[in-house]
Amino acid sequence: MYDLEAIRERVSLRDLAEEAGAVFKGSGASPSSRCPLHAGSDNPTAFHLYDNGRRWHCFTKCADGENDGDLYLFVQRWKQVDFKTAVAFCAERAGVALTPGPSPDSGRGGKEKKAPPPEPVPSGPNELWRQRAEEFVSYAQKELAGDGAREARQYLMAERGLFEAEWDAFRLGWNGRDWFDAPGKWGLEGGNKIWLPRGVVIPGVRRRSIWYVKVRRPCSEGDGLAQYVGFQGGQIPAKFGGPREGVATLFGADLFLGLPVLLLVEGEFDAMITWRFGRDLVDVGSLGSSNTKPDALDKLLLMGYAAIVQVSDDDEAGEKAREFWQGQARVTTIKPPDHDLTDYWRKGGDLRGWVARLAAQELERLLVGLVSPAFREKRREWEMQLAFCRGEVGSTTTTRRAVPGQVGWMLGSSSGPIPQPLP
Numbered sequence: 298m299y300d301l302e303a304i305r306e307r308v309s310l311r312d313l314a315e316e317a318g319a320v321f322k323g324s325g326a327s328p329s330s331r332c333p334l335h336a337g338s339d340n341p342t343a344f345h346l347y348d349n350g351r352r353w354h355c356f357t358k359c360a361d362g363e364n365d366g367d368l369y370l371f372v373q374r375w376k377q378v379d380f381k382t383a384v385a386f387c388a389e390r391a392g393v394a395l396t397p398g399p400s401p402d403s404g405r406g407g408k409e410k411k412a413p414p415p416e417p418v419p420s421g422p423n424e425l426w427r428q429r430a431e432e433f434v435s436y437a438q439k440e441l442a443g444d445g446a447r448e449a450r451q452y453l454m455a456e457r458g459l460f461e462a463e464w465d466a467f468r469l470g471w472n473g474r475d476w477f478d479a480p481g482k483w484g485l486e487g488g489n490k491i492w493l494p495r496g497v498v499i500p501g502v503r504r505r506s507i508w509y510v511k512v513r514r515p516c517s518e519g520d521g522l523a524q525y526v527g528f529q530g531g532q533i534p535a536k537f538g539g540p541r542e543g544v545a546t547l548f549g550a551d552l553f554l555g556l557p558v559l560l561l562v563e564g565e566f567d568a569m570i571t572w573r574f575g576r577d578l579v580d581v582g583s584l585g586s587s588n589t590k591p592d593a594l595d596k597l598l599l600m601g602y603a604a605i606v607q608v609s610d611d612d613e614a615g616e617k618a619r620e621f622w623q624g625q626a627r628v629t630t631i632k633p634p635d636h637d638l639t640d641y642w643r644k645g646g647d648l649r650g651w652v653a654r655l656a657a658q659e660l661e662r663l664l665v666g667l668v669s670p671a672f673r674e675k676r677r678e679w680e681m682q683l684a685f686c687r688g689e690v691g692s693t694t695t696t697r698r699a700v701p702g703q704v705g706w707m708l709g710s711s712s713g714p715i716p717q718p719l720p
């Protein structure tokens with residue numbers, strides 16, 4: 298059980314209503330606005346707040362039984378979600394990972410069936426962990442720019458198709474030697490030292506805070522990265538390492554622009570190269586591996602997309618991931634044009650063209666269903682984007698504005714021009 302009252306205290310119904318499109322007149326006991334919940338709202342006083350702004354009522358077109366309620370009912374109607382999701386949304390807004398409170402049912406001794414508890418809002422690694430991760434990632438970023446990382450930079454450019462704009466946007470780094478850090482520095486008690494392996498450093502960032510750190514290691518003589526930076530021995534052949542107790546989060550989410558289509562790819566490298574070639578066509582994210590599932594915060598972000606295309610590697614693990622995603626709302630699952638998207642690019646594939654066709658397909662499909670006049674503006678937005686994906690209009694129009702809270706906590710992408718495929 299969440300403490301529903303505690304969340305209600307912290308989240309303003311008025312703020313949410315405004316975010317949904319309400320424009321209030323007056324700040325008295327019962328401010329009114331056009332109704333943000335029903336289509337074609339033109340009466341400027343249809344929607345009222347009452348009970349000290351804790352409840353709302355629509356006096357005009359919202360149907361009986363759906364025209365009155367509290368914070369959670371408002372979110373349910375606004376976001377078209379169930380109660381559980383509405384609570385998770387508000388809990389997230391309250392800015393705290395809420396701990397379970399006492400259940401109001403306890404002690405009653407009844408035989409009522411209890412609803413399963415809402416999914417917890419994840420809180421990420423501890424504060425010290427994040428600070429130490431920040432220090433390590435900042436260090437590695439500086440190293441990547443330095444004299445000692447020429448080969449690592451060549452690897453990123455030649456094998457991964459990633460250049461300075463991507464290094465900056467995703468905070469990539471280079472760690473030149475194995476480090477063994479005291480667990481206490483990461484807020485962890487006891488256990489083995491924290492191993493920070495030599496390799497390419499990739500942080501998983503959520504709202505500018507580091508939740509996990511992956512290091513792509515030169516793991517054997519024949520390894521692709523080792524061809525560039527050399528293999529220095531070592532017992533563990535794993536390709537990826539990094540400090541333990543990191544928490545998975547949707548990679549790339551801080552760079553989302555709120556485009557209509559989200560492309561979910563399997564790994565960070567695929568996400569970064571797709572972002573390079575197609576970030577004005579689709580938003581691009583990755584859960585970092587084929588078997589990671591989205592957490593409650595990721596799901597809230599996914600809710601903002603009209604269409605999600607999940608593409609995972611053409612192998613057994615990828616097949617399992619496809620099975621999971623096929624059961625999710627608004628998700629289409631597809632196979633990549635090669636083993637993975639980086640391979641496709643490496644072999645000369647037109648990655649931008651592939652993303653553009655995919656986005657156009659999804660937008661065409663979405664537009665078929667979008668006939669209600671209530672969605673005229675949405676329709677126009679999607680038609681514009683479709684024309685852009687088809688190459689019918691130029692790319693200079695895509696300076697999008699981040700809408701805090703609506704899609705996520707996006708920072709606008711600020712890197713250089715997106716490379717166009719060679720003719």
Ligand SMILES: [Zn+2]
Nearest residue numbers: 332335355359
């Ligand atoms: Zn209404």
